[in-house]
Amino acid sequence: MSQSKPAYKRILLKLSGEALMGDDQFGINRDTIVRMVDEIAEVTRLGVEVAVVIGGGNIFRGVAGGSVGMDRATADYMGMLATVMNALALGDTMNKAGLTARVMSAIGIEQVVEPYVRPKALQYLEEGKVVIFAAGTGNPFFTTDTAAALRGAEIGAEMVLKATKVDGVYTADPKKDPAATRYSKITFNDAMTQNLGIMDAAAFALCRDQKLPIKVFSIFKHGALKRVVMGEDEGTLVHV
Numbered sequence: 001m002s003q004s005k006p007a008y009k010r011i012l013l014k015l016s017g018e019a020l021m022g023d024d025q026f027g028i029n030r031d032t033i034v035r036m037v038d039e040i041a042e043v044t045r046l047g048v049e050v051a052v053v054i055g056g057g058n059i060f061r062g063v064a065g066g067s068v069g070m071d072r073a074t075a076d077y078m079g080m081l082a083t084v085m086n087a088l089a090l091g092d093t094m095n096k097a098g099l100t101a102r103v104m105s106a107i108g109i110e111q112v113v114e115p116y117v118r119p120k121a122l123q124y125l126e127e128g129k130v131v132i133f134a135a136g137t138g139n140p141f142f143t144t145d146t147a148a149a150l151r152g153a154e155i156g157a158e159m160v161l162k163a164t165k166v167d168g169v170y171t172a173d174p175k176k177d178p179a180a181t182r183y184s185k186i187t188f189n190d191a192m193t194q195n196l197g198i199m200d201a202a203a204f205a206l207c208r209d210q211k212l213p214i215k216v217f218s219i220f221k222h223g224a225l226k227r228v229v230m231g232e233d234e235g236t237l238v239h240v
């Protein structure tokens with residue numbers, strides 16, 4: 001239903017790292033990151049407190065290193081460092097667009113990024129700054145989706161918004177199965193028992209246990225983020 005005020009005061013936005021590539025094969029496409037920041041700026045102007053977790057799939061995923069014989073934990077640390085690079089680029093783009101962004105890392109690299117300290121993150125959000133959580137959970141064998149669930153619960157976000165390359169949760173991966181159909185909503189338990197690959201089970205389980213709903217929507221659809229924030233019909237709601 002359409003309304004004039006945002007439906008949420010504080011959100012955790014999970015931004016797809018892979019989507020940052022735009023039409024490129026690798027890395028960060030300038031026009032794409034600027035567009036994403038414009039959409040985020042629009043919702044901050046509505047008074048919504050925004051925290052962001054960014055993925056690293058445009059640069060490196062631990063599973064890729066593991067599959068060619070690397071030690072998996074080492075490869076995962078490389079993946080976490082990839083998310084730090086994305087976070088720095090995102091923060092820089094935000095600051096240039098007139099937002100005030102603070103990047104906080106789950107792994108210690110203090111010359112580059114300040115460490116994640118929960119009370120400090122809460123203070124920044126209350127001050128209207130955008131907080132970007134880098135380096136996932138800080139632990140190998142996890143993903144940034146789980147980091148989004150974790151940080152979302154820690155900061156008292158009312159919803160996790162997964163902005164990704166598809167426009168919702170489907171009965172199967174729509175990139176592999178053209179007959180897949182989109183859910184407008186689905187329970188955590190159904191998503192987990194059907195092994196829907198849009199998010200990992202750890203992220204679903206944490207959000208379910210904390211009663212923290214997730215909205216999955218397309219980062220490429222102009223205005224979709226604002227529509228989700230306004231409580232309008234967009235993407236797929238994953239709920240208890």
Ligand SMILES: Nc1ncnc2c1ncn2[C@@H]1O[C@H](COP(=O)(O)OP(=O)(O)OP(=O)(O)O)[C@@H](O)[C@H]1O
Pocket residue numbers: 015016017018019054055056057058144145163164165166168169170171172173174175196197198199
């Ligand atoms: N049931 C499903 N419904 C929708 N998408 C699915 C489903 N199963 C698998 N997918 C795939 O999941 C992808 C999104 O998840 P993925 O973790 O790969 O990317 P991301 O989180 O957007 O990127 P990154 O990890 O770089 O942040 C979609 O692009 C889609 O192809």
Ligand SMILES: O=c1ccn([C@@H]2O[C@H](COP(=O)(O)O)[C@@H](O)[C@H]2O)c(=O)[nH]1
Pocket residue numbers: 017054055056057060061062063075076077078079080081082083135136137138139140141142143144145146147
């Ligand atoms: O908590 C975490 C988060 C991430 N990683 C590693 O980083 C990459 C990139 O994250 P994506 O969620 O895939 O975009 C991930 O593949 C892991 O290798 C991690 O180890 N711990």
